Amino acid sequence: MRKASRLFEIIQILRLAKRPVTGADIAGQLEVTVRSVYRDIAALQAMRVPIEGERGIGYILRPGFDLPPLMFSIEEMEAIVLSLALLERTGDAELKQAAKRVTAKIAGAVPPPLRQTLDANALHAWGFAAPSASAIDLALVRRAIRDEEKLELAYRDELGRATERIIRPIALIYYAEAANIVAWCELRQAIRNFRSDRIEDCQPTGLWFKGEGDGLRQIWVNGWQTNASTANA
Known part of the structure; x- marks a missing residue:
């Protein structure tokens, strides 16, 4: 979790708390170290966010501080x-x-x-829920799309053939039966779709395609338009 997100989350945790919250409690909710929480609280206090308390006892957000209101109908x-x-x-x-x-x-x-x-609790979404992908962390894929990092896949296609792929992920589509990763495949040198339930392993590579994501998404969208034109011809 990036620092800006952590600072926002800490404010939200303290806003909703009805009693002092310890650094350990905050760290557990954010899945970071207690030391990181202490540094973040010190940073917020330096920005004049009215957080009071101390280590080992807990922290509160002084009344009167709030984020901009949410205006929803x-x-x-x-x-x-x-x-x-x-x-x-x-x-x-x-x-x-x-x-x-x-x-x-x-x-x-x-x-x-x-x-x-x-x-x-009067509104409900009903129907088949997609099973969690056991061999792939979809959060990793979403981060790779945001950060434009290449991923290495062990993939098995619909015929059961196994391949190793380096991909540049550009979109993630959630279907009822499985998630679908849209990516530029370096093996095929083209946009390809990878079903999450056919991925046997997925690892970050530490290699990047910075600045290419928008262009690759445009190639993907242009492919839709070409297919639509062919279907209507």
Whole structure:
């Protein structure tokens, strides 16, 4: 987790807390070291965020400090609630945990009438949920897309043939049965799709394709347009 994200998360944790929160508790929620939490709190205090407390006892956010308000209509809130519920069907464990944190943040920030929409629990997403991919961490793929880092795959195609691929991931599509990685395949020198349930191993390479992601996505989109034109001819 990047430092800017951690600082925001710490503020949110303290905003929602009803009693002092220890550095160890914060570290556990963010999956970082306690030392990192202490450094981040010191950085927030240096930025005049009114955090009070000390190591071993706990921290609180002094009343009066808040982030900009969330201005949602009833319909917008219902759209958010249903969207978060749909994440349960992706099979992406990290996204599901993120959805729960988003729900908690919204509940702590919106006015009471809108909070009732969340508490009512009246909107549900039903249907088949994709199984979690056992051989691949989809969070790793999402980070590789953001950071433009190449990935190394051990892949088995629909005929059962095994290959080793170096790919430049540019998009991740969630279907009911599996996630689909869209990437430039260095073996095939073309855009290819890789089903998560056919990936036997996935590792970061430490090699980058910085600045190429947008261009590769445009090639992907142009492929849609070509296929659509052919279908309509």
